[in-house]
């Protein structure tokens with residue numbers, strides 16, 4: 430089966446729903462200022478994909494007046510987001526959605542000194558960017574007391590069960606292939622040194638398991654797609670024995686098909702406030 434990224438993002442929704450840290454989610458909503466038709470809250474989401482978090486915010490019922498900007502660098506994702514948003518926004522006349530194809534880096538640079546956002550969201554995105562350079566620039570878009578809500582930040586640990594003799598070698602090489610394999614802890618540390626106050630933080634691990642041999646919703650596909658990330662990252666890499674990789678991938682695929690594979694990825698959610706240091 431050819432990997433299908435849009436199907437992967439959709440299959441990820443139920444996994445994320447279980448994983449999102451509820452204390453951090455509640456704190457996010459409690460920390461936001463009020464929103465009115467005259468002064469609607471402005472939110473920015475980076476790496477929005479097909480809008481899973483966008484829909485979660487809109488469907489939460491916690492806000493009825495909002496200007497929401499969603500950025501993703503893939504035109505196909507933004508087209509899908511816009512297509513799906515028609516249904517979410519029905520009967521919500523005071524929620525305005527602007528979806529734009531752009532890289533987060535370019536978009537943020539273009540907005541600095543032009544505008545602020547009351548809240549910035551990034552969901553399963555910040556492990557893909559260079560936090561040392563990007564984070565200080567991103568925080569320029571928050572006014573004093575502006576809120577950041579960064580969720581599903583991968584934090585260095587992947588577990589498959591049952592265990593396989595090649596797990597250690599393959600998981601270590603996979604983590605090394607990532608731009609930022611410790612984005613969760615790095616964000617926590619860096620944010621504290623960048624004039625922000627952490628309001629809440631907690632784990633948001635993905636835990637995917639079968640029930641009586643059957644995965645929930647489309648999570649068998651989610652697992653297959655995760656395996657395709659391993660294949661893409663490690664195929665042709667000199668540090669990984671390719672015969673061992675092939676055997677590992679094959680064994681894991683058989684376990685998905687049999688409803689036996691358990692997959693855990695350690696992640697962190699964080700909500701913070703920008704401090705007024707002027």
Ligand SMILES: C[S@@+](CC[C@H](N)C(=O)[O-])C[C@H]1O[C@@H](n2cnc3c(N)ncnc32)[C@H](O)[C@@H]1O
Nearest residue numbers: 438476477478481501502503531532533552553
């Ligand atoms: C793991 S996906 C998460 C998508 C979505 N937030 C979700 O959880 O369903 C990461 C997303 O970031 C987008 N992306 C990757 N690098 C980007 C960049 N530099 N600027 C903007 N979007 C980017 C990808 O196209 C993809 O949609």
